[in-house]
Amino acid sequence: MLTLAASSRARLSRDELHQLRWLLGLVLVLLAFWTLLSLELGGLGWRALFLATAAAALLFPGWPGRIPAWLRRWSFILGASALFTQFIATRFDLVSGLVLLVSLLALARGLQYRRLREDWQLILLCLFIIILSGVLTLNLLFGLQILLFTLVTMALLFVMNLLERDPGRALTTEDWRNFRWRHFARKVRGAVDLRQLAQAGALFTGLVLVSTLIFVSMPRFQFSQSFSLPSLHGVAGFHDKIEYAETRSIDSDDSIAFRVDLPPGYHLAHTPYWRMIALDEYRKTGFEVSNSQAFENRRNVIRYPEPGRSGEHLVFPSEAEHIPGAVSIFLEGNVSEYLPILGPFDSLLFNSTQTFMANEKMKTYRTDLPSPKVLGYQVENMEVGDQIPSAPDRIANLTLAKADEVRARASLLPYPYSYFSLPVAAGDREILERIVAQIQAGKPDMPEADFIAATVTYLREHHVGNLDVDLSKVRPLLTDAPPPTDLLIRWLDSNSPGWCEHFSGAFVLLCRVAGYPARVVAGYRGAAYNSIDNYYLVRQNYAHAWAEVFDETRKDRWLRVDPSPGAGVIVPGQPAVATSMDITTENGWSAFVDGLRMIWYRRVINFDQTDQQELVAKVSEYGKDFGATAKAWFLEKWQAVMDWYQRPLTPLKAAVLSALIFLFGLAFLLRRRLRNFWLRASARFWPRSARQLAPVRLDAGRWLRIFQPAWEAAAPGLPKPARAEWQKVHRDLLILRYGPPDFPADPEGTFRHARQLVRAVKSTPVKA
């Protein structure tokens, strides 16, 4: 075999290519196991072990060959045992079992000295693992991981393609005996051309661009959900009850609970109160959701998407401020099953199929279970939540007396009497009544708004905000009697510091004693503004509890009251004045990284048909703008030239015009020389490209395509001299197309000759 290579680059031998193939397969396994680390499967145990095993095999490729034969024989039994143990440990959780099974198979294939067919199996297994991890986590890291996976897979497929001739070849321990990473890396580096690397980089960039194009242009219609993707069970970090204890402190957790994307141009002017759950019943240990409301929370099940626009519709066209457009909220995994909402809204939309429950009375919304991954949803035309509409039920005629009457009959107060639930002990009630009397200051008929303000003032005067509370040593304010058994009453009847749960709980109890239905609301207060990517984020340490009091005057709404000291002065039912503590600004490195995460949620995870339409509209608008701008620029320049041309002839103008005419004429006369000059010049600076793109070669190729069939058609009937003429033209065309760059044939003459011959054939009538 004769080989005249233009390059003297080193080439990898076939054995080295097989080694490279095997190592790339292991890199794939490592990538797949890396993605598994993001899964919330409880304990890292076997995943870390698998990852370490694959890494060890990658570092010491000869090691898998020394695995004892008996271990290989028993690997299936061991794997099955591990799987069974996993099933038992996770109480037959299908997802974790599936992940373990696929990981075991991938590890087995990864450690094996594979043939080409087994490489394909490994690729499929790793692809399955990565996609499964992505679906289960929706993590930003998944974007990077799948890109790396694509890159390595393409490299592996490329090497496999080079080794297509020996598909049955599998490496042995002997092949790795003298393997040294440094030496191997040097050989690979020597075999790879930098230009090729640059080309590969460009192609990969192209791949990402094409992939993005396909992603955004793929039609986003949805079939009815005939099967569900696997999912993990999340764990709620947000509690749906408030329990008071003698001593307790709250740890500050600054992890992100959710991110909020407001409509363009809209910024939060007032402190946002993100409602999640309303607690109506007071029991021994604290506030909870009453049984009837707990049932209500799960009764109204809505499956998204329903035909038409689904979600909640405003029943309370209030005068309250609302956010025009859609607010996108991305609730982090394992935060809560309750959805943070500011207030009433027009509709609730999810970015994928979702089942949720709407509590019409409390105006709270929840999913069936806490999501283990980010849950994205959009709320359209949401009010800022200073006033919450009341459900049209019996609450309007509710009084404390009736509640006492119901309490006498039942151990637990049914809704709506739960809004008046108070400590059962008579001594506790007496303390509450004493404090209410002190607040009313001899004016039992004082308006509700005044009472609320006075109560907030009372609480703030007697207590300060603190996250460490020790109620075991406090003494009542007025008597030396033993402290009450009810811990909240004990706190209320003292000067002990407290946090939002104490303030809001005490405030609700005082309102109820005064005859006003009230409830505690738990959620988050405030937000941090990411100035890099223009969105808000809410951290876990923004968790807050406040109160809502029924408006006894209008009897159709609940008014938000935040009695906690940090909330500033609040007029019930009016927007909360934002302080710098409530809405902070973040713009550092962490804000940048978090911004990337937000882009991931916004542009990838939450991308839907509406985004597609917006994108098309923007592109169209940009195209129109660009066209209009270009047209205006051209017309302006053209007008300037025409103005100049229409001015009276001056010597300068005459000289310029003459010069232009002369130059055009000269260029026309010398067009062939100019063309040759261009060919020579371009060949000097970019030889190969010039040869490929040279007009002469292109023309010759075009003429060959025209000439050849004409010649084939005409050849049988041609006399010998004419045939020789055709042959000469054909030969010259071939030389022009493929011959040496100095073109021994005359291009123009050859093309002209070819044209004449072809025309002559076409004009000759076909003989019957």
Add this chain to the structure above:
Amino acid sequence: MNSSAAINLAVAPPRPGDWADLSQRQNLRGWSARVWWLLWQMLLPADTQRTRPTRAGAVLVAVAFGIGLAAYNNANNVLFMALSLLLSCLVLSGVLSWINFRGLRWRLSLPAHWRAGEPGPARLELSNAKKMTPTYNLLFHARARRLAADEPLRLPDRLDAGGTMALDWIFQPTERGRETMEILSVESLFPFGFLRKKSGGSLQQEVWVWPARVEYEFKPPSSRQPRLSGEIRRKPGGGSDLLGLRPYRPGDPPRFVHWKASARLRELVVRQTGEEQQAGYHLVLDPAKTLWTDAAQFERVCSFAASLAEDLFMASQLRAVTIRGAATQTVTRLADLQGFFDQLARLTPDEHVTARSPEGHDVITFQPGARQQVHAYLGGILAGTA
């Protein structure tokens, strides 16, 4: 006579028009025509223009279908992303495959002749005219049309940018006559092995196959042995006629040194004498159809004539050859003999042979014998059989 002697076959020099590539297959004017052609090719590709998924490609399509189904079922953008990456891999595969074929040229470099029954070299020359990108993983399908023999020719390694490479294979024709070698198609699994892209080779070349050698016996009667005729040939030899002078070479007999000329030229020169001509034989083949009624026997006589002519030439005992109906060809050089073989390669039984057959004591003629044998007669006396 031993029939194992072989003639060195010269490789025909490449001609500039022999290169083929993928750019000469369409004669279309304008973009719209090309687009329509492309669409039509997608719907109904030509037999040599096929793109078929491999097993891995079929698995990829199935995986993409599954992911797409799950993505649409659940409106999950992670799955849409995976799907778009898979699809873009297919697009990239097409682009890389196009780049792989681009700038690639090939041509057949075949010997001027083959001989039936004897292995002969064939060569496919490849050239990568691209500036930067090598070409990988090509498989050419070569075919001998008459023999219906296919030969897969695989590019064993990458063909670097601007490099050339030759793929050699040995072809063994079985019958004399015209053989057409063609490159049926070029296919590749590059770059990822998802699709088997096949394109027309656009190349064919004709080669004449000389008759096969046959085992034969040829024992001319002693009375008909060729003798030295006294004629001198313009060929260096051991005769007595001076052809010229040449520089002395070690081993030349001192008696051939031309001392006067050596003294004049100041270097040793020797006399070079011509070879004395032997009388030799005149081989005559009558292709009359009435004589050769059996086709197999006709093939045998062609082979017999070729083998005998070759051996006589090697023994410097062939003076001339004649195929009845054509002019007599004096055989003095190898090219003359090859010309005779060419005639034999093209020879068919002729119904209208009118020329008179040469006669003489050194004329070898052929006659059919029993059981498909062929006899050779020297001056009318049976001298050999094949």
